[in-house]
Amino acid sequence: MVNAIVDAARGLLATKSVDELTVDAIAKAAGVSRTAFYFYFPTKQAVVAALLDELWDQFGGTYGWLDTTGVDRAALLEHHRLVAGVWRGHLSVLACTTGPSLDYPPLIEWADRARGRFVDGLAAKILRDRADGVAPEGVDARALAQMVFDLRDARMRVLATVGEAEIEQGLADLTEGVLRLLYGAVG
Incomplete structure (x- = not known):
């Protein structure tokens, strides 16, 4: 039943925003009653939190850099x-x-954990690169990593909605911007 509800929400989110999603729509798509929905999940946001948990490892797999x-x-x-x-x-x-939809504690916790995992990893990279003389001293490594996270995710939200040609240019621009933030002028 849990999988049916999560799968139904995933399917609905292909065409609706989280704000447009309703418990009734999820229950109907899952083939369960509203009462059954509430037996497994307290809110629609709890279903979204389950979907986010599925993405945790996907994001972790992107952090080789x-x-x-x-x-x-x-x-x-x-x-x-x-x-x-x-x-x-x-x-x-x-x-x-992000934004006004971020009002449910499990979603806030997931977003904080995701941010922390990236920021911790990038701050460690910045400190290594500074110790090696590759990156300049300056802004606190953790604060700089947080700025990069904010920049990256803001751009990703935009790039998720554009065409393939725009994505490649956007990714190249983002990469250049991050390198300049971390290392100054880069050849």
Whole structure:
């Protein structure tokens, strides 16, 4: 039953935003009563939280760049391509992790964990690269990593809605911007 409800929500989110999604619509699509829905999930946001949990490993699989040292443009561009793929495939679910829809504690917790995982990894990379003399000193590594996260995810939300040609240029621009933030002028 849980899988049917989660699958129904996933299917509905292919054409609706989280704000347009209703418990009644999910229950109907899952072939269950509203009462049965509430037996398994307290809210529609709880179903969305279950969908987000499914994406956790997909995002983790995009973070290979964080383990590199130095300016690795190709690895960063690949990271951005992989993250864009997750965003493009799951925009309606991921959109609820930002903005006014982010009002349900499990969604807030997921968004905080996702942000923390990336920020921790990038801050460690920045510190390694500074110790190696590759990245300049300056802004606190964690604060800089948080800025990169915010920039990246804001761009991913936009790039998830554009055509293929625009995506490639957008990913190249994002990669260049992040490299400049982290390393200054990069050749």
